[in-house]
Amino acid sequence: MTRQSDAYRALPAIEKLLKREELSGFTSVSELAYVKHEARNQVEQLRSQIALSNQEAIGWVIDSDVQKEICERITNSFANRPSSTLKAVFNLTGTVIHTNLGRARLPVEAVAAMEVAALGDVNIEYDLDSGQRGDRDEHLEKLLAGLTGAEAATVVNNNAAAVMLVLNSLAKDKDVVISRGELVEIGGAFRVPEVMESASCCLREVGTTNRTHVTDYEQAVDEKTALIMRVHASNYQIQGFTAGVADKELSKLAAAKEIPFVSDLGSGTLIELSQYGLPKEPTVAGTIAAGADLVTFSGDKLLGGPQSGIVAGRKNLIEKLKRNPLKRALRIDKITMAALTAVLELYREPESLQSRLPLLRDLTRPPEDIQIVCQRLAPLLSAKLAGRARVDVMSCKSQIGSGSLPMDLLDSFSLCFDPIALKGKRDAALLNLAHKFRMLPRPVVGRISDGRYFLDMRCLRDEHEFISQLSALNIT
Incomplete structure (x- = not known):
């Protein structure tokens, strides 16, 4: 038992291993993550062998320069690791x-949170208080509500999925009214008309390419209309003889017709970019304050987080989205959840956001x-x-x-x-x-x-x- 206890005591702490000169050449984020994981793996393997009273392992740990030997194993493991076609550039x-090239670079806080989620079990859909199954959105919902002024929120794997989920949940087999000037196509041939078709909606375009008035929307709404939608022109701009309808006007019209007003911001931002000397862009909070019932936006563009699509707005509408079977097919995993939560937490401390969020930096x-x-x-x-x-x-x-x-x-x-x-x-x-x-x-x-x-x-x-x-x- 004494030699077994001695072997346990001889096992090095992970942080001590990482400070060894033999591992000082590993400097990039990906290299350090691999080395840290492999160090834990090597120590845990030895710990397991000691627990099984493996005398060969116990003798090796006590009689050798165990720290040096583990570092050598780590170095060899790194050199012989399978090559990947996915490279840091x-x-x-x-x-x-x-x-x-992967859009937004994540902050160190998000990377650390992803590591915790990736290496072990987490309560992604488990209520620790009641011991019952929980709602995975609860980890993000309060954060998003506080940052946007929304009553509720849900998250899926990208903004295209968020738009499709909204349309399929609220407008299946019904009409969606949208300005002709907002029928955009973004990268990868993602076109609004085709998304509506995929979501089993009927497109009802109004106005012209350069000018749309509130009366155009008003005349288009009938008993077949499920909602009014706005798509932010994030990847192009129409200039010159133009006219559009403000969010407040569309919200007022939708309320009078007793249908939702949905705004797809695309890139989406939670902060006033102009305070940093950047061009002004509609914020999620501003759009909700203007009367939008639901707002969809990306997590990996101006927000600076992992790939995700966020829907924020009225609680009763969000609940409809959550009940749609598509929600399960489009939901995010624990690693994305951990990263996005960590990024959103940074927004709660705006005074340090510029220095901590790589995208804003x-x-x-x-x-x-x-x-x-x-x-x-x-x-x-x-x-x-x-x-x-x-x-x-x-x-x-x-x-x-x-x-x-x-x-x-x-x-x-x-x-x-x-x-x-x-x-x-x-x-x-x-x-x-x-x-x-x-x-x-x-x-x-x-x-x-x-x-x-x-x-x-x-x-x-x-x-x-x-x-x-x-x-x-x-x-x-």
């Missing part, structure tokens, strides 16, 4: 919320800061690409991305690469340069424009890692 495209990054980064990196890349490309620091414009505020650009700076090549071979040299950057250990994704290659440094946060892999950049 540097998003230097100039598009902050890039759909093809990137959007508000001062151009002067980005320029300094470019000026530090330009000489390194000029030397590396001598004779292959000229490298200059240039001012440029970043875009928010993913259909968010498409007409509003952000002042930024980029490294501009101008290939040096014989006539007729310039395009090939340009494509080769972009490809070589994408083939680095951590792929670098930039953009090609006007015959040059640009790396917008707005979203570059790990400058050290970017520099450390430049030795692998081989332009031939």
Whole structure:
């Protein structure tokens, strides 16, 4: 029993292991997460063997430099781990919320919450007080109500799903009145008319592409009408001779006709972006205050959280959504739940939000800061690409991305690469340069424009890692 007790005492604490010099080379978030998980795994395996009185394991723990040996096992495990086609990349495209690159980067608080949920059991749908089955939305509902002024809320796996759930729950086999100018198509051929058809609704478009009046809506509503819907034009803008109807007017009309008014904000934001010097965008709270009965919006765009679709508004309507069998098919899992909850918690402390939410930090990054980064990196890349490309620091414009505020650009700076090549071979040299950057250990994704290659440094946060892999950049 004494040797067994000695073996238990010899097992190192996880935090102590992580501080060992042998593991100091693991620095990225993904590497640290893997190492931490593997350290726990190794220690727990040894603990289990000690509990079974495995004398070989007990002797190994007591007689060897167990911390060094575990670190060696962790290092070997990391080196031999299965390769994945899903890789961490540097998003230097100039598009902050890039759909093809995963949209919003999550804060460390969300990553920590995801780890807790992923590594163990959680009470996602279990009421600890009563010991009975619970409602998984309760983890988010109070938070969302407090942040938006809504009576209730529910969450599904993306905003397209949120819109479909609303339409199928409230307007199946009935008419939905919407302005012709709001029949949008977003990425991936997602079209409002087709979504309505999939949800078994009948589209009733009113007005014209550029002008819609309240009388257009009023004349369209009849006994077949289930609701009035507004779709925020988040990925395009109509300018010139235009007219629209304010949310308050649509809300008043819907109330008079005793039907719901639903507003799809698309990107959605919980805060006034203008306070940070960013373009103004309708907020969820403002839309609800203006009279919307339900508001749908994304969790992974301007909100800065994981992929999800949120519906907030009147409690009786939310309850109808929850009773729809589609809700179960579209619900989020425990990891998304944990991440979104952690992100929403940040919004309860607005004074620190800008420094803690990566998306807001990137959007508000001062151009002067980005320029300094470019000026530090330009000489390194000029030397590396001598004779292959000229490298200059240039001012440029970043875009928010993913259909968010498409007409509003952000002042930024980029490294501009101008290939040096014989006539007729310039395009090939340009494509080769972009490809070589994408083939680095951590792929670098930039953009090609006007015959040059640009790396917008707005979203570059790990400058050290970017520099450390430049030795692998081989332009031939």
